Amino acid sequence: MTGAVAAGAHQTGESAIFWILAIVSVGAALGMILTRKAVHSALMLAAVMFSLAVLYAVNEAPFLAFVQVIVYTGAVLMLFLFVVMIIGVSSTDSLVETIKGQRVAAAIVGIAFAVLLFVGFGHATLPKTAGLKDANANGGNVMGLARLIFTKYVFAFEVTSALLITAALGAMVLAHRERLRPKPTQKQLSKERIKSDRVSPLPPPGTYARHNAVDMPALLPDGSISELSVSPVIARRRTGDHEDLHGASPEVVAHEGAKTVKAVIEKPVEVEEEEQ
């Protein structure tokens, strides 16, 4: 590898940038595959892509650097984030591997693959870096690329445009959902509501001074929790109970619940009669 390193006047600066970005990008890449949440992975990927954009720029490819930022970090990653949003941020991976030996095998194969590549690079004799001064001489990097794209690679370019159109159409077709029955009208919706078990709106969540939050379930008159008061999406994400409300453990909760029930049973008659 060392033999492949070319010497140059601007080597020091480039080396510094390379090493910094190499560490950053490898760390971010590892973070991407190791974090549990998709959103975090997306952010890590963004870091990798930014690093790569800078590396492109260092490698005398300013156009690609900008395209990298605009297309990848700007468009593709936004698309990822949109999909994560639609599918649900809650969809975290469980840490249990379902396929036996998959992780170990993946690690072994991956490392073996990398080692193979390193050995290959180690044996390769790379020529001295030529630089792109000549190539970019006539009008700079963008003009040089444009010249190639619209002459030598024009056919591939046109095919690419066809590919993009096809991909756009395919995405529309796939994402489109056919309506199988007519949209229900207000009248139908209200009728259905009357027919259903619950006519009134769902109970609102947490109405306590200390926890006035949407993830707080409301308490029913008998002291039990109303599951309906919390949106199922939020309920799924709730990681822990609020100790001051429900107690530290299920036993405590049960005890508290029993106390509340007793309090209600002791004087229910007058209350009910008053209400009636």
Added chain:
Amino acid sequence: MTTMNAVLAAGGPELHPQAAEGVQSVAWLLIALPLAGAAILLLSGRRTDKWGHLLGTAMSLGAFVVGVLAFFQMLGQHADGRSRLVHLFPFISAGSLKVDMNLLVDPLSISFVLLITGVGSLIHIYSIGYMSHDPDRRRFFAYLNLFVAAMLLLVLADNYVGLYIGWEGVGLASYLLIGFWQHKPSAATAAKKAFIVNRVGDFGLSVAIMVMFATFGSLSYQDVFGQASQASQGTITAIGLLLLLGACGKSAQLPLQSWLLDAMEGPTPVSALIHAATMVTAGVYLIVRSHAIYELSPDARLLVTIVGVATLLAGAIIGCAKDDIKKALAGSTMSQIGYMVLAAGLGRPGYVFAIAHLIAHGFFKAGMFLGAGSVMHAMNDDVNMRKFGGLRKVMPITFATFGLGYLAIIGFPGLSGWWTKDGIIDAAFEKGGTSGQILGWLALIGAGITAYYMSRLMFMTFFGEPRWDEDVHPHESPKVMTVPLILLAIGSVAGGAFLILGDRFAKFLAPVVGEPEASHRLITPYTAIVFALMVVGVGLAYVQYLRRPVPRTAPAGNPAVTFARKDLYGDALNESLLMRPGQWLTRLTVFFDNRGVDGVVNGLAAFIGGTSGRVRRVQTGFVRSYALSMFVGAALVVGALFLVRI
């Protein structure tokens, strides 16, 4: 053939037939007429139901007329020029196998032609009455015509291929007619049995034909007989034995006799025409026609005589025990054909008597079968003789004609049977040596038994007290049935004398089979013995079946009677010797197929199936597993690249 052969050198028959002229040149009409009749009746369907039987009879009569004209033309020719060839068309021309379809009109074939068309026409006429109530009468006449055509081809062909076609044709017609009442399982089974047993014989004949072609390079009688003396003794004997096997199948000789008794399931006219008068004598015709081969092989000839004697005794013994009138007659037919085969095996002195007995037998046995049919007609199709009795007063014409046939078959002096059968016995003794004595005495004993069983049949049917069922009212048959009976009875009475007296038939047949050394002696020392045995047989039957009342159910009888009633255990023998081993063989083959062949195939399939069942577990459906495989593959490719480059 240019080569002179031993037969010719010995003053044998002329083997160079001339081209036919006149009526004989249209001898093909003999076959074409009944064949056309069969085709019209079979193809035209119900439209011809009304007059189909008349057409069939007319075709048969037409053939008879052609035959008679050809016969008279032959009489007008010189004795040396009586073999005439009718060229029809080249039949097969494949490599060195060249078969021309020619017809050979000679004294031997014309004798058969007259018998077949004559008796055949009478039976056609009789069948008009006999089958008048059958809805399928048209089909019956179509098959009868088919039979006549095939039988005529058999006797008229000038080569073994034509003979073989006719041979198979009569086999087919026999099969169709035995199974004519297909709705009866017994008839269907009997037809199948006849066909299968005949197949064994036909196998022998076909192999004989192949051997002939391999040896002589030709299949026409002219070439085969002409070159016969050049072939090795072993080949000739082999051909002779194979031909004998064919003859045994068709003529119901031991050991292929079992089908004939069952063949009585067919309509009675069929039994009379096919299974008494004509088809079953085809074996005798084959042997006599192939005399040039048999004359060169004493071994084959000896075996022919042994088969003949064995069958004549077996048939006679079976005939003694049967209560079914048709089966008793069938046993008798077997026995009489045994006489003919014996005569045919005796060589030149016997040929004439074989054919003469054949013709006489054709008359009296056809007459008796038709008489039996007439009786059955009267007795509501009952065949059990124990329920007959005393029919002579009710059916005088049937009785008279049947009685004449009876006298002819037992060899009553002066009637047909006496002339021909005595001739055969005489010829057997004349053979000389120990074998001649044995054959002669056995044939003598056979004659005695014949007298016994025929008398038994006669007495049980026509004499004694009536033992009829209550609802049976016997009556004489209509004229259309009795007239053929009368004509056949005339043949039974006069046929023998006409043929034998003055060596008339011997001289007539001489151009074909050669002239016997000595003319036939009418009265021999054995004549008296035959007569005495006949009287003893008749007397015994008289004592047993006329003096004593006949029980309506068959008495148990001793083991010997059971032995005879069971057809000498012929079927049991076939079953244990052929059928059971055959079944074992097929079971063994099936077992081998199931376990051996299928085992290998199924085992291989199971192995592959099992392996793939395990291998398919690789397809987990988890895309990540597939990705891992791809990654491993990519790593391997990279590794391989390095291995190659470094």
Added chain:
Amino acid sequence: MTGHYLVLSAILFTIGGIGVLIRRNAIVVFMCVELMLNATNLAFVSFARMHGSLDGQIIAFFVMVVAAAEVVVGLAIIMTIFRSRKSSSVDDANLLKY
């Protein structure tokens, strides 16, 4: 320096590959695929510089275009699957098997 870039590219590629193998969330798997594509792009760009020719950059450019198209369609497929199966795990879509 080219060798350094190539090694970095190889490391990133391998990390992406391992990510594809061990992650079950389809979106994350997709991100890993993108990472692998980017890693190859880095190699292309550094090779372009080494050879003094812009063709490598062109290839990288086309890779980006194709990757963009792929992401669009792939994410649409993920959405469709999620809609019908209520899951974004690649292991849940395993009906096509033995």
